[in-house]
Amino acid sequence: MRVSDDRYTRDRQKFDLALRLIRHEARTFTIRQWTGLSDDRIRKLYRSYILSGDAHEVTRHRGKSPRQAAFFFRNPELNFHAAQLASLFVMYGLVGPGERGVEPRYRVGSLESGALLCRAYEAYLEMHKPVNISFEHAWFLLLALARHDEVGLARCANCGGVRVRDLLAKRKLTCGNCEGAIESAARAAPCESAARAAPC
Numbered sequence: 001m002r003v004s005d006d007r008y009t010r011d012r013q014k015f016d017l018a019l020r021l022i023r024h025e026a027r028t029f030t031i032r033q034w035t036g037l038s039d040d041r042i043r044k045l046y047r048s049y050i051l052s053g054d055a056h057e058v059t060r061h062r063g064k065s066p067r068q069a070a071f072f073f074r075n076p077e078l079n080f081h082a083a084q085l086a087s088l089f090v091m092y093g094l095v096g097p098g099e100r101g102v103e104p105r106y107r108v109g110s111l112e113s114g115a116l117l118c119r120a121y122e123a124y125l126e127m128h129k130p131v132n133i134s135f136e137h138a139w140f141l142l143l144a145l146a147r148h149d150e151v152g153l154a155r156c157a158n159c160g161g162v163r164v165r166d167l168l169a170k171r172k173l174t175c176g177n178c179e180g181a182i183e184s185a186a187r188a189a190p191c192e193s194a195a196r197a198a199p200c
């Protein structure tokens with residue numbers, strides 16, 4: 001009896017996580033990765049979700065997931081959003097300090113890690129409407145931070161805040177937020193702001 005109860009609870013948790021991921025417009029592949037549900041089961045869940053009438057703005061994404069770290073460095077605003085998400089990943093324990101900087105603390109396929117990823121993304125949604133970073137890009141950011149080959153975390157030399165660093169690009173010391181402020185100051189008063197931005 002207890003075994004079947006446990007199984008029921010586990011299945012329920014899988015479905016709840018899958019629905020949460022569908023709401024965040026995650027791809028079928030991503031939902032399968034995190035829940036272990038079959039594509040067919042996910043399709044059925046997706047259909048029932050649409051029919052329930054809660055899905056007026058949900059789009060189903062097919063094809064490949066994002067795989068370009070350059071996306072997070074496209075402009076200062078996106079870089080700032082990426083830094084906020086990265087901070088949330090640290091807060092929710094998905095990554096933590098390690099010998100090489102941040103190291104993964106999540107496990108793909110764990111319902112607990114999947115739920116934490118959703119919670120981190122939902123906290124990001126609370127802060128921004130509309131958001132600049134989709135769930136799939138957020139998941140990719142977490143993977144890239146854990147891989148430690150293209151994206152890293154560092155401290156902004158100007159404001160001390162968390163910034164997402166492009167490990168392949170030339171060394172930058174400021175976060176997206178400060179970079180944007182310095183750029184607009186440079187447009188307004190080129191000489192004065194160049195002197196102020198010199199430490200960067």
Ligand SMILES: [Zn+2]
Pocket residue numbers: 156157158159160161174175176177178179
């Ligand atoms: Zn800064």
